[in-house]
Amino acid sequence: MIREFWVENFLSIKERQTLNFETKSKEDDWASVDMGNEKRVNKLAVIYGANASGKSNMLLALLNVFELLFHTRENKTELVKTRRPFALCMDKPTRMHVSFYANHIRYDYGVTFTMEHIVEELMEWYPNGSKSLFYERKYQSDDLQASIKFGQSLGLSAKTKDIFLQNTLNNHTVLSCFGKRAFEADARPIANLYNWISKYVYQLDNPNFILEESLRQVLGIPSAKRFYLQMLEKADFNIVDFREDISSTKVYFDCKAGGKTFTLSLDEQSQGTKMFLSNLSTLYNAISSHNIYFIDEIDSELHDDLLLYFLNTFIMNSNESQLIFTSQETSLLNEDLLNTHRDFVFFAEKNRDGAYSEYTRADEYGLHKNLSLYKSYRNGRLGAVPQLGSPLLYLENHEENRYSLI
Numbered sequence: 303m304i305r306e307f308w309v310e311n312f313l314s315i316k317e318r319q320t321l322n323f324e325t326k327s328k329e330d331d332w333a334s335v336d337m338g339n340e341k342r343v344n345k346l347a348v349i350y351g352a353n354a355s356g357k358s359n360m361l362l363a364l365l366n367v368f369e370l371l372f373h374t375r376e377n378k379t380e381l382v383k384t385r386r387p388f389a390l391c392m393d394k395p396t397r398m399h400v401s402f403y404a405n406h407i408r409y410d411y412g413v414t415f416t417m418e419h420i421v422e423e424l425m426e427w428y429p430n431g432s433k434s435l436f437y438e439r440k441y442q443s444d445d446l447q448a449s450i451k452f453g454q455s456l457g458l459s460a461k462t463k464d465i466f467l468q469n470t471l472n473n474h475t476v477l478s479c480f481g482k483r484a485f486e487a488d489a490r491p492i493a494n495l496y497n498w499i500s501k502y503v504y505q506l507d508n509p510n511f512i513l514e515e516s517l518r519q520v521l522g523i524p525s526a527k528r529f530y531l532q533m534l535e536k537a538d539f540n541i542v543d544f545r546e547d548i549s550s551t552k553v554y555f556d557c558k559a560g561g562k563t564f565t566l567s568l569d570e571q572s573q574g575t576k577m578f579l580s581n582l583s584t585l586y587n588a589i590s591s592h593n594i595y596f597i598d599e600i601d602s603e604l605h606d607d608l609l610l611y612f613l614n615t616f617i618m619n620s621n622e623s624q625l626i627f628t629s630q631e632t633s634l635l636n637e638d639l640l641n642t643h644r645d646f647v648f649f650a651e652k653n654r655d656g657a658y659s660e661y662t663r664a665d666e667y668g669l670h671k672n673l674s675l676y677k678s679y680r681n682g683r684l685g686a687v688p689q690l691g692s693p694l695l696y697l698e699n700h701e702e703n704r705y706s707l708i
Contacts, residue, residue: 303335303343303624304594305401305408307367312396313359316388316658321360323347323624325645326665332618333643337403339431344646345617347626348634349661350679351650356659357628360650361596364626367398368503370413370420372496374478378471381417388658395421404498409436419472420448429455429491436491439476450476459488504584504595513576514568516583517553518546529586530579533615537608539575577603581612588616588623595624601631610637635676640664647675649684 308320325334325342334342349357366384373383387396399412408428414421425436435453442449450467452458462485470479480489480496520526521544534541542563543556553568568576581600587593601609609631616625617639634640640647647664662684669678678684 303337303345303403303592303622304364304626305337305341305343305403307364307398307400309360309363309367309398310396311387311391311394312363312366312398313385313388314354314356314652314659315359315363316391317660318397319360319659319661321347321364321648321661322663323626325643327643327645333646335622337406337408343403343624344643345620345624346613346643346646347624347648348640348646349626349628349648349650350630350632350635351628355650355652356661357650358598359659360661361598361626361628363398364400365596367400367411367413368499370398370415370475371411371477372481372499372503373474374481375471375474376482378473380473382415382420382473384415384417386417390657404495404502409495413475419444420475423475425477427453427455437476439470441472444472448472448476456491457488458492459486462486462489502591502593504587504593513580514553517544517568517579518551520583520586521546521553525590526586530582533582533585534578536611537578539578541575574603574605578608584625585612585616588625589619589621592622593624595626597625597627599630600627601629606631606633610634610639613639632676632679635679636674641675644669644675649679 304323306320306322306324308318309315310318323344325344327334327342328340330336333346334344336342349360351357362385369383375383384396386392387394395414395416397412397414399410401408401410403409410426410433411423413423419441420439421441423439425438426433427436428434434455435451436456437453438451440449447467448470450463450470452463452466465483465485466476466479469483470476477492477496480492485493520530531541531543540557540559541555542558544553545556546553555566555568555571557564557566571579581604584595584597588595604612613625616623635647644665645663648661649664650659650661652658653660664675664684667678667684669675669683675684
């Protein structure tokens, strides 16, 4: 689970912007997870804001810091795995810092990088509750290997340290080096962290995700199929079963409505049904394991009641999973789920000059507990709403600019 994240000089983000996922509440409820030392981390976070305010860019930044830790490079001429910096600061490096828990151990990781190379990185961990060095790395020059120092608490042999040193190129992180070489048993602490990121951090948009293929996998897991059918019944999609046609490998749905039964293929289902089925994959994995998900515009094609049910199901049934998403569905701000847990909600908006993105957690506004987030947001008290002005337009040469829409 992610405890805190900050980033500067990345896409629309110029100055350091922080998302803190720790809750101030000490209550032992379903909404957060006890991480020890009187620290509780929220399971849910949502970012609201107008179009082009930077909602998606913050998700991309969160994803990017884990991509850096996972994706390696075989060729030193390749670019660093990232997106471009803020448009007015292209000559300056990007900086990121993430504090997270993996296998119940806290890790604090900071990295500074350009498009061409990693400038420096520092990974610290708390294996016994106390902070220790995991590794530290500094860039020297294009022609030299990076300077790398490993913490004594890792217990690495001189041979393992040398393998990391010789195989860590300037354009990828030290941890990601584990993905391109075989290491001996003494590298287990590094292996544990690398494998955790690989297994439990799910990317924003998975280009390899194919819904029909996912459904075929579900059919081979009885508990997963039961879960899907329960959720489809609750969502009132009239779907009573689904199965694979062996000859065509296509998935078909048995439906019942008005006392009649009929069959539809996946292609014949509505976009809303397809989106709900895609989200069920996320929900099942989240409640059956310990995953981190980044989802952009989770409300796309979903009715607001379905979305609320989805989120409540996640909160009440997941254990140590975390869902961080963006949304335009403002009706959620009227619900108890977000008004009771205002530290779930972040607002993104461009600064007064409209140049770069800024982010504020809802509980930082000091609103009275009886004042709903929805009304405050719609009234502009929380910012993050588009400034549209009057809908009346003036065309100087009205007749000359008139044209027909065909």
